Amino acid sequence: MQITRRTFATLALGAFLAACAESASSADRSAVSSGPVPSDWDAVLSEARGQTVNWYLWGGSESINRFVDDTYGPVLRDRYGITLNRVPIADTVDAVNQVLADDQANNPRGAVDLIWINGENFSTLRDAGLLLDGWARALPNASLVDWANTAVNRDFGVEVGDLESPWSSAQFQLVYDTARTNVDELPRSYAQLLDWACAHPGRFTYIAPGPGAFQGTRFVKGALFEISGDASQWQQFDQALWDRWAPELWEYLHGLSACAWRNGETYPKDEAELHRLFANGEVDFTITQAAVGASALIADGLVPTTAKAFVFDHNSIGDFNYVAIPGNASNKAAAMVLANLLLDPSMQAAQIVPANGFGLGYAIDPAQVTEPAARRALDEAAAALGSGAADPSEMAAALVGDAAAPYQDLVESGWRRELVGGL
Amino acid sequence: MKRDRRRTSGRELLGLVPVLLVVGGLSIAALVDALASSISAEGSDAVGLAVFRTVLGLPGFWASFWFSLYVALSGTLLATAGAVVLGHRWCTRPRGRRTAQTLLHFNLGVPHLVWAVALVALLSPSGWLSRVTSLLGLDSGIDGFPVLVNDPYGIGIVLHLASKELPFVLLATLPLTGVATRRSLAQGATLGAGTASQIRHIYLPAIAPVLIPATIASFAFGLGGYEPGAALGVQRPRTLAVVALEWFRSPDLTMRHRAFAVAVVLMATVALASVVLLAMTRSWWTMRATPHRREGVRA
Amino acid sequence: MLVLGVQAVSVRWFFPEVIPHSLTLQPLRSTVTDPNVASSFVTGLCLSLAVTSVAIVLAWPAARTLAGVGRGLGAAVVGVLFLPSLLPAVGLAMGVDVMLIRLGLAGTFVGVLLAHLVPTLPYVVAVLTAAFARRDQRIEAQAATLGAGPLQRLRLVTVPSMRGALMVGAALGFVVSWSQYTMTLLAGSGRVVTLTMVLFAALSGGSPSTVAVLSLLVALPAGALLAAAGRMSGDPS
Numbered sequence: 030m031q032i033t034r035r036t037f038a039t040l041a042l043g044a045f046l047a048a049c050a051e052s053a054s055s056a057d058r059s060a061v062s063s064g065p066v067p068s069d070w071d072a073v074l075s076e077a078r079g080q081t082v083n084w085y086l087w088g089g090s091e092s093i094n095r096f097v098d099d100t101y102g103p104v105l106r107d108r109y110g111i112t113l114n115r116v117p118i119a120d121t122v123d124a125v126n127q128v129l130a131d132d133q134a135n136n137p138r139g140a141v142d143l144i145w146i147n148g149e150n151f152s153t154l155r156d157a158g159l160l161l162d163g164w165a166r167a168l169p170n171a172s173l174v175d176w177a178n179t180a181v182n183r184d185f186g187v188e189v190g191d192l193e194s195p196w197s198s199a200q201f202q203l204v205y206d207t208a209r210t211n212v213d214e215l216p217r218s219y220a221q222l223l224d225w226a227c228a229h230p231g232r233f234t235y236i237a238p239g240p241g242a243f244q245g246t247r248f249v250k251g252a253l254f255e256i257s258g259d260a261s262q263w264q265q266f267d268q269a270l271w272d273r274w275a276p277e278l279w280e281y282l283h284g285l286s287a288c289a290w291r292n293g294e295t296y297p298k299d300e301a302e303l304h305r306l307f308a309n310g311e312v313d314f315t316i317t318q319a320a321v322g323a324s325a326l327i328a329d330g331l332v333p334t335t336a337k338a339f340v341f342d343h344n345s346i347g348d349f350n351y352v353a354i355p356g357n358a359s360n361k362a363a364a365m366v367l368a369n370l371l372l373d374p375s376m377q378a379a380q381i382v383p384a385n386g387f388g389l390g391y392a393i394d395p396a397q398v399t400e401p402a403a404r405r406a407l408d409e410a411a412a413a414l415g416s417g418a419a420d421p422s423e424m425a426a427a428l429v430g431d432a433a434a435p436y437q438d439l440v441e442s443g444w445r446r447e448l449v450g451g452l
Numbered sequence: 453m454k455r456d457r458r459r460t461s462g463r464e465l466l467g468l469v470p471v472l473l474v475v476g477g478l479s480i481a482a483l484v485d486a487l488a489s490s491i492s493a494e495g496s497d498a499v500g501l502a503v504f505r506t507v508l509g510l511p512g513f514w515a516s517f518w519f520s521l522y523v524a525l526s527g528t529l530l531a532t533a534g535a536v537v538l539g540h541r542w543c544t545r546p547r548g549r550r551t552a553q554t555l556l557h558f559n560l561g562v563p564h565l566v567w568a569v570a571l572v573a574l575l576s577p578s579g580w581l582s583r584v585t586s587l588l589g590l591d592s593g594i595d596g597f598p599v600l601v602n603d604p605y606g607i608g609i610v611l612h613l614a615s616k617e618l619p620f621v622l623l624a625t626l627p628l629t630g631v632a633t634r635r636s637l638a639q640g641a642t643l644g645a646g647t648a649s650q651i652r653h654i655y656l657p658a659i660a661p662v663l664i665p666a667t668i669a670s671f672a673f674g675l676g677g678y679e680p681g682a683a684l685g686v687q688r689p690r691t692l693a694v695v696a697l698e699w700f701r702s703p704d705l706t707m708r709h710r711a712f713a714v715a716v717v718l719m720a721t722v723a724l725a726s727v728v729l730l731a732m733t734r735s736w737w738t739m740r741a742t743p744h745r746r747e748g749v750r751a
Numbered sequence: 752m753l754v755l756g757v758q759a760v761s762v763r764w765f766f767p768e769v770i771p772h773s774l775t776l777q778p779l780r781s782t783v784t785d786p787n788v789a790s791s792f793v794t795g796l797c798l799s800l801a802v803t804s805v806a807i808v809l810a811w812p813a814a815r816t817l818a819g820v821g822r823g824l825g826a827a828v829v830g831v832l833f834l835p836s837l838l839p840a841v842g843l844a845m846g847v848d849v850m851l852i853r854l855g856l857a858g859t860f861v862g863v864l865l866a867h868l869v870p871t872l873p874y875v876v877a878v879l880t881a882a883f884a885r886r887d888q889r890i891e892a893q894a895a896t897l898g899a900g901p902l903q904r905l906r907l908v909t910v911p912s913m914r915g916a917l918m919v920g921a922a923l924g925f926v927v928s929w930s931q932y933t934m935t936l937l938a939g940s941g942r943v944v945t946l947t948m949v950l951f952a953a954l955s956g957g958s959p960s961t962v963a964v965l966s967l968l969v970a971l972p973a974g975a976l977l978a979a980a981g982r983m984s985g986d987p988s
Contacts, residue, residue, distance in 0.1 A: 049797035089955040091785065098786060117787055117944065119936075119952045122701055127858065127940050134855060140942055231595070237687050240698060241955060294604050295686035299955045301962075309578030309766035311594055330762035330778070330958045449688035451512030452695045464819065467812025468828055471876060474809065474868050476831040479838060482846020489849070557981030561974035563930035563947060566755075566966040569954070573754045573963070578766035580754045587769050594766060623981070627881065669836040676839020678933045683954070693841040697933065700845050715842030722837060 065362040067167040067369075073362045078110040080363035084352075085124035086145035088117020089301075092329050092386030100379055100387075101370060109370075111363045116141075120241045121150045128159055128355045139357035143364040145196065146353045148185035148243075152434045154353065155192055161354040164365055165194035170372035173393040179264070179430060181349055181392075186264050186433025193351035194368045195392035197380055199318035200340070200347035200428060201247045202419050204326070208335040210313055217342045219255045219281065227288035232313045234290035234297060234306070237449075238441045242299050244316045247346050249440050250432050253278050254344040263432035271439055279447040286448060293448070304331045318389070320381050323417030325388030338419035345427035349392060374403035378410040383417070483719070490713035507713045515689040520681075521721065523606040523691065524674030527613025532667045534614065535622035540647070540655045543634050553626075556619035567616055568683035571608060575600040601684050608684035609691070613677075617670035624666040625659040633658040664733055672722045676715075692718060758963035778960035782968075788949060792968065795929060795945035798860065802867040802928040803921050806875040809868075810920065814879030818886075832873040840933055843869070848937035858940035866938035867928040874927055875920040882916030915983060922980035926973045 065073045082105070088094055097115050105111040118124055124144045131139040146154070154160050165171060174195055176182055182189050205215060216222040226233040236245030254260040257274045286293025290312050297303040300316065307315035308331060315332065319325050322338025352371065354364045370376060372393055380387040395407050414421075445451065491499050507513060542549045559567075574580050582597035591597055601608035636658065640650045656663070674680075681691030692714050700711035758764060759779060761771030782788055817825055835843055847866050848857060856862030894908045910917070932947050939948070950965040957965075 045797075048793055049801070088787070088949070088952040089957065091782070091953060091957050091961050094787060095781075095785065115787065116942070117949065117952055119948070119955065120701070123940070126701070127942065130852060130857060130940060134852075140858065240702070291599070295602060295688060298682075298687065301955055301957065305576075305959065306578070308763075309576075309594070311578050311766075330960055333763060333765060445687075446511060449512075450515075451687075451689045452510060452516045452692075464812075464816040467816045470809045471813040471872055472828065472831055474865065475835060475872050478847050478850055478865065478869050479835040479843060481850045482843050483838070485846045485849045486842055554978045554981055558974040558978040561926045561930075561977030562970040563932070563973065565930075565932055565947060565950060565954075566970040569950075569962060569966050570755050573758060573959075580769070583767050583769045586767055665833060665837075669833070672837050672839055676841045676843070678841050693839065696841050696845070700841075700937070711845060712842075715839060715845055718839035718842055722839060726837065 065365065067164045067365055070169055073365055074109065077360075077362035077366045080360040081112040081114050082360050082363035082367050083114045083116055083140060083142045084145070084364075084367065085116045085118055085121075085127070085141050085143070087119075087121055088115075089119065090329075092325060092388075096380070096385050096387040100376065100385070101367065104370060104376075105363075105367060109363075109366050111366060113367070121146060122240060125150045125153055128154060128357070129157070131355075131357050132157070132159055137357055138359040139355050140359075141355050142358040142360045143352050143354055143367055146193065146351055147348070148187075148431070149434055149437050151184050151193060151351065151353065152187045154355070155187065159356050160192045161356050161358065161361060163191045164354065165189075165191050165368070167191075168194060168365065168369040168372065170369050170393070173372060173374065173397045175394040175397070178394075180347065180428075183264070183430070184349070184351060184434075185431050185437065186266065189351070193353045194372070195349045196352050196368075196371045197350045197387075197389035197392050198320070198347060199350060199389050200320070200424055201244070201251060201345050202317050202319075202322055202338040202340050202424070204307065204315045204317050204323045204332065204336050204338050204417075205313060206307070206333055206335050207337050208333065209310070212339075215339055219252045219341070219344075222341075223281070223285055223288070226285055229313065230288050231290050231292075233285075233288070234293075234303070234312050236300060236303050236316060237296040237298055238444045239298075240441075243437075244300060244318060245296070246437060246440050246444075247318075247431070248316065249278070249282065249444055250436065251341070251344045251346055252281055253432075253440070254346075254429060255341075256281055260344055260429035263436060264430060266433040266435045271436065275439075275443060279443070282444070282448055296449075301331075307336075308332045320390030321383040321388040321414050321417065322419045324383035324415030325386055325417075327415075327417050328383055328386055337417050340419055340424050340427045342423075343427055344429055345424065346431050347424075347428045348431045350389065374398050374400070375406050378403075378406040381410050382413050383415040384413075486712045486715045486719070489709055490716045492709065503709045503713045504716075507710050507717075512689060516692050516695060517717070519606060519689040520675055520692045520718075523609045523613065523681075524671055526606075526610045527617060527674045528667060528671040530610065530614035531617035531670055532621055532663070534618045535625065536651060536656065536659075536663070538618075539622050539625055539629060539659065540637075540651050543629050543637055543655070544641070544650075553623075556623060559616070560619045560623060562616075564612075564616060564677060564679040565683065568612055568679055571612055571615075571684060572601050575608065575611075576602070602686055604686050604688070606685070609680045612680045612684055613670070613674045617673070620670060621663065621666045625662045628659045628662055629655075660733060664729060668722070668726045668729060671725055675722060676718050755963045755966050758959055759967055760960075762958070762960055764959070778958070779964050782961050782964040787944075788946070788965070788968070791944045791946045791949045794943060795947065798863060798867065798943070798945060799925050799928040801860075801864055802871055803875075803924040805864065806868060806871050806924045807879075807917065807921060810872060810875040810879050814876050814883050817876070817880045818883030829877075832876055835869045836873060844933040844937045847934065851938050857938060858942040860943055863935055863938045863943045866934050867931055870931065870934065871924045871927045875924045878916050878920035878923060879913070882913055886912055918983055919980045922976045926977050929969075929973050 065076050067073055086097070094115065094117060098113070102113045105113050121144065124141055128139060128141050131141070166176065171194065174181060181195060184193060216225040222233070235248045236242045238246035238249050253274060254263065256277050262270060290306070297306060303315045304326065306312045317323060317326060317338055323332055323336040326332045327334050327336055352368050354361055354368070358364055374393065377391050377393050379385055380389060381391065398404055398407060490503050491501060572579065576582070577594045577597045577599060582594065585591050585597060586593045600611070633655070636654050637650055640654050645653065676693050678693045678697050681694040685691055685694060696711045696714040699707040699714070757771060760774045760776060762775060762778060764771040817828060847869060851857040851862045851866060854862070856865065890912065891904055891908050894904050899907065930947065932951060935943065935945050935948060946965065946969050950962070950969055953962050953965055
């Protein structure tokens with residue numbers, strides 16, 4: 030008895046240590062790779078077979094995590110022999126820092142193979158020359174992307190070039206509760222929003238702009254666009270333009286904060302906090318970026334089932350999300366296969382269906398898809414957007430591109446200085 | 453008495469080396485790094501106080517500093533006072549002590565982050581407590597409930613620190629509340645000393661060797677802990693720990709110097725507070741009749 | 752904590768409901784089956800167990816020596832050991848991270864292990880030192896007289912007599928390591944992902960139910976372990 034118990038304990042300990050060794054080494058496991066060339070796609074596929082692609086992406090939404098694991102993971106494994114290792118990070122800055130650290134350590138086998146990236150983080154890595162160039166537009170499915178569209182070929186005003194491949198799209202929307210607020214009473218511009226907020230003191234707030242809270246930054250930029258009367262002028266960075274309009278922006282926001290939740294003394298620090306305030310009836314609006322509007326939030330249990338998205342008549346900022354491959358990535362071929370898979374029409378259709386929980390919009394131009402099965406998949410997905418979605422034609426009519434990247438920091442640090450007067 | 457007083461051999465001293473190397477090495481290196489990084493100017497090799505001047509001159513720095521200091525001090529004060537009162541009570545009236553002690557141990561094990569999440573779920577204006585009071589008709593719903601978390605007065609953070617550090621301080625001082633302390637307290641009571649006098653003249657001096665470091669440690673956490681300020685704080689003013697971590701993680705590397713400058717300010721504040729606390733409590737040390745051995749170093 | 756417990760088995764539990772309109776195991780099931788939760792749980796468990804083991808091994812000889820040295824040296828060593836507890840957590844984590852980057856250990860399992868030892872070791876040393884100081888050394892001397900070798904003495908006399916303290920020290924070490932957030936975040940560079948990190952990520956966008964389930968997964972093992980250790984160490988009288 031004593032002996033069998035001891036044997037069992039030894040075996041269990043051994044198995045556990047093996048699991049530990051696995052988890053300890055997985056961070057370091059990688060194979061050296063020469064740079065594959067996507068124009069020779071078969072060579073890329075054969076090099077990718079057997080690789081593990083370490084995809085760093087924001088891990089804050091469990092429905093997105095699940096979508097990534099369940100949708101791309103099995104296809105990569107079964108069709109291409111690639112293992113997907115999704116690395117969840119609290120903020121994309123962490124992936125950027127990892128790439129910078131690998132570079133500083135002269136590590137040719139970097140930990141990051143693919144990053145879900147956007148805007149400021151993209152321009153940081155681009156300016157440091159740490160991104161793989163000359164692959165995105167050569168991917169087989171890149172032909173479905175409308176590269177001529179400035180919303181696609183510029184990421185926060187920065188030339189995308191051949192450094193990034195699009196994954197999905199997002200557009201700024203507000204969410205209200207149809208059980209609480211009548212659709213006719215909704216504000217349809219920033220000016221009306223100010224009136225609404227002061228008619229309903231304490232019932233409106235937005236997310237404090239800052240790192241990890243870009244929806245708040247986007248809300249403020251939308252106000253800037255409306256106040257200045259022209260969204261397109263912000264595509265190029267111009268300090269004088271900023272200096273001209275910033276005072277009026279702060280004046281507007283001060284007016285808003287006087288009527289806002291907690292008299293504008295504080296603001297929710299992230300999406301989750303604003304959703305919680307909205308769901309519990311502390312405020313009447315929340316913010317989303319999803320193509321399916323509130324539907325994904327409803328499916329997640331974050332907001333009441335009666336929630337619905339809407340947009341202002343103008344200046345609803347939209348953009349594309351991209352993936353990029355660091356120059357020091359260990360598994361470049363597998364990263365390219367994954368980036369190409371993301372653009373596959375069946376995958377694009379899957380990502381807008383609310384039940385799948387991803388809820389961001391297309392990266393491809395659906396009009397370019399002619400193959401019948403793929404067409405059908407896209408049409409079916411479009412028909413299933415759910416009750417929480419905003420009117421697609423209103424969204425399209427209000428869509429504008431985001432401002433150039435340098436404005437991001439001006440808005441965030443300026444907001445902190447002017448609106449909260451602190452660090 | 454059980455401990456023999458023979459001289460410690462060189463080989464035995466060697467046993468201290470790995471521990472000192474890991475803990476001392478890394479933390480002293482961290483200190484030096486913080487200092488070095490904060491006095492090197494942004495983007496150049498010149499040494500100077502430029503970074504400090506920049507950081508201390510930023511609008512809102514002092515608001516954040518005083519706010520951080522205030523929440524750390526209040527939280528620590530409440531925790532320590534609670535730990536002393538409760539610990540003294542346990543010495544004189546041990547009823548219910550075992551259950552309470554288990555609960556406190558449980559609380560000590562709960563990570564700060566989770567404790568903060570639980571406080572929000574309980575105390576926010578739409579939290580559980582507010583739902584109960586509005587069901588009972590005690591207030592007018594969300595608007596009537598006091599703002600206890602994410603509030604400008606830092607009540608949420610202070611509550612968090614007090615409730616999380618009290619078990620720490622109390623359980624750390626327990627090993628010094630053994631038979632000797634209890635006997636002294638009983639003698640004091642026989643001689644007519646009231647509760648306050650017992651605590652002041654007998655209990656505090658008895659637990660001082662652990663109480664003081666434990667209090668400093670909870671103050672250090674209150675000042676430099678990230679989780680409470682991040683989860684329970686407000687946008688104005690943010691605690692310095694939250695600001696420092698955000699700057700440290702910024703891809704703009706010059707911000708790291710600023711982050712370290714804030715870290716140095718925090719360290720200096722803890723050091724200063726320690727000196728003040730030690731000076732204030734000198735009388736307890738001299739009052740100690742029987743010096744305790746190192747039984748209670750588990751602070 | 753109870754509120755979190757209820758939150759974990761409900762969805763869309765909003766103001767003003769005092770009790771949820773319905774209970775469901777769905778969030779619990781979906782969170783527990785999430786491969787990332789599982790892998791981060793294993794990583795965190797392995798990390799904290801490794802930290803605890805290393806801490807015990809390093810702390811043992813140190814505590815033994817500390818229990819026997821004179822007051823001056825003892826105080827100096829204790830002072831160094833508790834330096835990290837007296838430093839602001841954020842500053843310490845930042846400094847240790849820079850140090851690990853310099854050593855090439857940032858973002859590795861070993862690097863995070865080292866980082867965790869900094870706040871963990873002092874507690875383990877303190878518990879063991881107290882026990883060593885209280886221990887009756889005559890039994891060991893008797894065993895030596897009876898011809899027991901050093902290893903035999905360690906296995907048959909010293910370790911059994913220190914059993915309680917070893918358990919308490921291990922529990923404390925495990926919990927301190929398990930709860931680290933800032934340290935793991937910086938030293939792990941997002942590559943060593945423990946359950947606490949997953950919880951923090953979920954806080955910025957996850958549903959309240961998921962956050963509640965994760966919170967309980969993080970808190971219950973640690974809380975229960977310390978409560979048990981507390982019971983075991985018992986009443987000091």
